[in-house]
Amino acid sequence: MTPRKRRRLIAIAVFSPPLLWTLLFMIVPYAIMFTYSFYTRQYPTFVPDFQFGNYATIFMKEQYFQVILRTLKIATLVGFLSLMFAYPLAFFLVFKVESQKVRTILYTAVIAPLWVSYLLRAYTWKTILGSEGVLNSFLVWVGILDQPTDLFLYNQFSMVVTLTYIFIPFTVMPIYTALEKIPRNLVEASQDLGLGPVRTFIKVIFPLSLPGVLAGMTFTFCLTAGDFIAPFLVGGPDGSMVASVIQSQFGSSLNWPLGSALSMVMLAIILTIISISDRLERAGHIDLD
Amino acid sequence: MKNIVELRGISKTYAQTIKAVDDLSLDIATGEFITLLGPSGCGKTTTLRMIAGFEYPDKGSILLEGNDVTELPPYRRLVNTVFQDYALFPHMTVAQNVSYGLRVSGIGKAEADERVSKLLDMVGLLEKADTMPGQLSGGQRQRIALARGLSLEPRVLLLDEPMSALDVKLREQMQVELKHLHEKLGITFILVTHDQQEALVMSDRIVVMNEGRIMQIGTPTGLYDHPATPYVANFIGTSNMIDAVVEEFDATMASVSFAGNRLRVKLNGQKIRTGQKVQVSVRPEKAYLDYDDGTQGDTSAHNNFTARVTERFFYGNTLRLELDVEGEPPFLVDMPLSLALHNTQAPEQGSIVKVGVNPENINLFTGED
Ligand SMILES: Nc1ncnc2c1ncn2[C@@H]1O[C@H](COP(=O)(O)OP(=O)(O)OP(=O)(O)O)[C@@H](O)[C@H]1O
Ligand SMILES: [Mg+2]
Numbered sequence: 341m342t343p344r345k346r347r348r349l350i351a352i353a354v355f356s357p358p359l360l361w362t363l364l365f366m367i368v369p370y371a372i373m374f375t376y377s378f379y380t381r382q383y384p385t386f387v388p389d390f391q392f393g394n395y396a397t398i399f400m401k402e403q404y405f406q407v408i409l410r411t412l413k414i415a416t417l418v419g420f421l422s423l424m425f426a427y428p429l430a431f432f433l434v435f436k437v438e439s440q441k442v443r444t445i446l447y448t449a450v451i452a453p454l455w456v457s458y459l460l461r462a463y464t465w466k467t468i469l470g471s472e473g474v475l476n477s478f479l480v481w482v483g484i485l486d487q488p489t490d491l492f493l494y495n496q497f498s499m500v501v502t503l504t505y506i507f508i509p510f511t512v513m514p515i516y517t518a519l520e521k522i523p524r525n526l527v528e529a530s531q532d533l534g535l536g537p538v539r540t541f542i543k544v545i546f547p548l549s550l551p552g553v554l555a556g557m558t559f560t561f562c563l564t565a566g567d568f569i570a571p572f573l574v575g576g577p578d579g580s581m582v583a584s585v586i587q588s589q590f591g592s593s594l595n596w597p598l599g600s601a602l603s604m605v606m607l608a609i610i611l612t613i614i615s616i617s618d619r620l621e622r623a624g625h626i627d628l629d
Numbered sequence: 630m631k632n633i634v635e636l637r638g639i640s641k642t643y644a645q646t647i648k649a650v651d652d653l654s655l656d657i658a659t660g661e662f663i664t665l666l667g668p669s670g671c672g673k674t675t676t677l678r679m680i681a682g683f684e685y686p687d688k689g690s691i692l693l694e695g696n697d698v699t700e701l702p703p704y705r706r707l708v709n710t711v712f713q714d715y716a717l718f719p720h721m722t723v724a725q726n727v728s729y730g731l732r733v734s735g736i737g738k739a740e741a742d743e744r745v746s747k748l749l750d751m752v753g754l755l756e757k758a759d760t761m762p763g764q765l766s767g768g769q770r771q772r773i774a775l776a777r778g779l780s781l782e783p784r785v786l787l788l789d790e791p792m793s794a795l796d797v798k799l800r801e802q803m804q805v806e807l808k809h810l811h812e813k814l815g816i817t818f819i820l821v822t823h824d825q826q827e828a829l830v831m832s833d834r835i836v837v838m839n840e841g842r843i844m845q846i847g848t849p850t851g852l853y854d855h856p857a858t859p860y861v862a863n864f865i866g867t868s869n870m871i872d873a874v875v876e877e878f879d880a881t882m883a884s885v886s887f888a889g890n891r892l893r894v895k896l897n898g899q900k901i902r903t904g905q906k907v908q909v910s911v912r913p914e915k916a917y918l919d920y921d922d923g924t925q926g927d928t929s930a931h932n933n934f935t936a937r938v939t940e941r942f943f944y945g946n947t948l949r950l951e952l953d954v955e956g957e958p959p960f961l962v963d964m965p966l967s968l969a970l971h972n973t974q975a976p977e978q979g980s981i982v983k984v985g986v987n988p989e990n991i992n993l994f995t996g997e998d
Contacts, residue, residue: 525714533777
C-alpha cells in the first residue's frame with residue numbers, strides 16, 4: 341500500500357462516522373420532511389401526493405403567514421436588543437479591563453449561563469415577570485402599583501426579554517473575538533492622528549468589529565426564529581411563534597404535511613439569511629495580521 | 630537653538646518591578662535628528678511612547694515647546710508616530726489612511742486632497758492612492774506610514790524602529806530617503822533603533838541607553854571615537870578591550886602595561902593613579918600592522934607590540950586578523966584590502982607581526998563612571 345493510499349484510507353476512517361451521522365440524522369430527516377410537505381392530509385392521517393396545497397395554505401391563510409411574520413419580527417428585535425447589551429459588554433471586557441486574568445474570568449462569567457439548562461433560565465424569567473413574581477412584588481412594595489399586574493408575562497414583551505437574556509452570550513462571543521483581534525496600535529494610531537476616543541470608535545473599532553456583530557446577530561436571529569420553549573413558557577396567545585405552530589401540527593393538530601411545509605419555509609428563510617450574512621462577512625473581511 | 634522636547638527625570642515602572650525607564654532626562658533641539666539606541670528591552674519604545682502620550686510617566690515631566698504635556702492624551706499633542714509595524718488602517722485605502730487625521734483637524738476637503746497627493750508624491754506612491762494597505766509590500770507600507778505620520782505637519786516625528794521589517798538593501802535605501810526628508814522638512818525626528826549602524830548613519834546625536842538609563846549622549850563621531858564607558862565602546866562598533874595597569878602619567882599622557890607591553894595613551898581628563906587597574910580600548914581599524922617601510926607615515930610616537938596571527942577573516946572590503954598577544958584575549962586588526970594587497974604579503978596564519986597604534990586612538994576607562 342502506498343503512503344498516499346494509506347493516508348486516504350485513514351482520512352476515510354476518520355471522516356466517515358461524522359459524515360454518516362450527519363447524513364442519517366440531518367439530511368435524511370430533511371429529505372423526509374421535504375417529501376411530506378407535498379402530501380395530502382386525510383384526517384386522521386395523510387397520503388402520498390405531489391401538490392402545493394400546503395404551501396398555498398401558508399401564504400393564503402392569515403394565521404400562518406402572520407405567525408411567520410411575528411416570528412421574524414421577534415427574532416429581529418431579539419437580535420438587535422442582544423446586540424445593544426452584548427456590544428458594550430464585549431467592548432468593556434476587551435478595552436477597559438487591563439488585566440488579562442480578570443478579563444478571562446469576566447468573559448467566562450458572561451458565557452457561563454450557557455452551561456445552565458435553557459429551561460431553567462427561561463423559568464427564571466417566569467418567576468421574575470409573573471404576577472407573583474419579583475418585579476411585581478417590588479413595584480407593589482415601592483408603591484408604584486396598588487396590586488400585582490399580569491401585564492409583564494405571557495406576551496411578546498416577556499418573550500423578547502427572555503430570549504434576549506438567553507441569547508446574549510451567543511452575541512457576546514463573536515463580538516468579543518472580533519474586538520480582541522483588532523491590533524491596539526490601530527487605536528493608538530488613530531489617537532495619534534488627533535481623533536479622540538469616540539471618533540476612534542466610529543472610524544476604526546466599530547468598522548473592524550462588524551464581522552463579529554454580523555455573526556452574533558445571525559446566531560441570535562436564527563436561534564430565536566427556531567425557538568418554541570420560550571413561547572411555551574412565557575409567551576401568551578399573541579406570543580406564539582412558528583416553531584410552536586409547527587410542533588402542534590405534528591402533535592395535536594395531526595397535520596404533518598402542513599407542519600413539514602412550514603418547516604421548509606422557515607428553513608428556506610434561515611438559509612437565505614445565513615448565506616447573506618456570510619456573503620457580507622466575506623465582502624467586509626479584512627486580514628488583521 | 631530652542632529645545633522642542635524636554636524630558637525631565639521621567640520614570641516608568643511596569644508591574645511594580647520592571648523599571649522600563651529610570652529617571653531619564655533629555656533635551657532635544659528643534660530640527661534635530663536624534664536617535665535612541667540600545668539593546669532590546671532597554672526602554673527605548675517606552676520613552677518614545679511617553680513622548681507620544683500612549684504611556685504616562687510615573688515620575689517626572691515632559692515638555693513640548695516649553696509646555697508641560699505630561700498629562701495630555703495623544704490626540705492633543707503636536708507629535709506624530711510612525712509605528713514599528715506601520716499600523717495602517719486595513720479597512721481604508723492608502724489615500725484614506727494618509728488623510729485620516731486631516732479632516733478632523735479642520736482642513737477642507739479640497740485642501741486635504743491636495744496635501745494627500747503631495748505626500749503620496751513625496752514618498753513616490755501616488756499611483757497607489759486607491760490601493761488597500763494589505764496589497765502593498767513592506768517597503769511601500771513603510772512609506773505610507775511615513776506619509777501619514779507627516780500629514781499633520783507635526784513639530785516632532787517619532788519613529789519606532791521603522792525599518793526593522795525591511796531587508797538590508799531596502800533598509801539602506803530608506804535610511805537615505807529618511808535622512809533627505811529630514812533635511813528637507815526641518816521637522817525634529819526622534820528615531821528608535823537597536824541597529825548601531827543605522828544610528829551612526831542617520832543621526833545628528835545619538836542617545837545610548839541601557840536598562841532604562843542614558844549611558845552617553847553624543848554625535849556619531851564623538852561617540853565612536855570617544856566612548857565614555859566600555860559599554861558604549863562595545864555597543865557602538867567593535868573594540869579590543871584590554872585590561873592594563875597604570876605605570877606612570879602626566880597631565881595629557883599615561884603609560885599602561887599589559888602582557889609585558891607598554892602602551893602610551895592620550896588622556897581625556899580621566900583621573901588615574903599609579904598602579905591602578907584600568908581598561909583600554911582600541912578599534913580594530915585604528916590599529917595597523919607596522920612594516921617599518923614608511924607607508925604609515927611618521928609612526929615614531931606610536932605604540933608597538935608583537936603578536937602572532939591566529940585567524941584571518943575576509944570581509945570583502947577589509948581583512949580582519951585575529952592576533953594572540955601573550956595569551957591575552959584575541960586582539961583584532963582590520964586591514965583595508967587595498968593595503969593588504971599593496972604589501973602583497975597579507976600575513977599568514979602563525980606568523981609574527983608588529984602592531985602599531987597611535988596613542989590618540991586608545992581610550993582609557995577607569996571603571997568609575
Ligand atoms: N506593557 C508592558 N507591560 C509590562 N512590561 C512592559 C510593557 N512594555 C514594556 N515592558 C517592559 O519594559 C522594558 C522596556 O521595554 P521597551 O519596549 O521600552 O524596550 P525597547 O528598548 O523598546 O526594546 P526593543 O528593542 O526590544 O523594542 C522591557 O523589560 C519590557 O519587558
Ligand atoms: Mg521597542
